[in-house]
Amino acid sequence: MSIDKYNAEGYYDPTAYEAMTVIEKEERALRAFRPIVYICSPYAGDTENNVKFAQRYSRFAVDKGYIPIAPHLLFPQFMNDADPTERKLGLFFGNALMSKCSEVWVFGEHISAGMETEIKRARWKNYRLRYFTKSCEEVQK
Missing domain, CATH: 1.20.5 (Single alpha-helices involved in coiled-coils or other helix-helix interfaces)
Structure with a gap:
């Protein structure tokens, strides 16, 4: 203009x-x-579908005006999630990235062990948590 x-x-x-x-x-x-948000969703188990969901959740964040950080889309590309040592290191890296985010967005009705660890850390650090269904509808918790 x-x-x-x-x-x-x-x-x-x-x-x-x-x-x-x-x-x-x-x-x-x-x-x-654009604020940075941490995408918390399942990875282990049905990794193929969980990756697709994490991609969808990340796109949802972009469409809402945020910058998504989804460590479970990045680190498994060069780290072995099946190796307990590398998984623990990946979770540590994720925690470091979480500290740079303004909010943590939790997706889905199922909370995996990895997600539970991330949620506990977010609560401990007093980060803002927001919960969404698989279809990206926000729910109050």
Whole structure:
């Protein structure tokens, strides 16, 4: 949107121009800000479907104006979740990323052991927790 220095009647109007310029800059800054959210959903078990769900949840966060962090989509690409040592390290990495997020979003009705660990940590650190169904509808807990 281009802001004109002249009013509708053709007169130079610097006060209105400056005010509208400031408002436009503020709106642009607000559109650029996206808080980071931690995506907490099952991974172990049916990993193929759980990955698809985590991708859907991440897309949902993007569509709502957030930046999603889903460690269970990243770390299993180069770490072995079946190896207890690597799984523990992956959970540690996830906790480090969680500390950078403004909220933790928990998805699904089933809370896995890994999710329970993440939720306990989020509560312990007093992070904001939000719960969603598999179909991305928010529920109060």
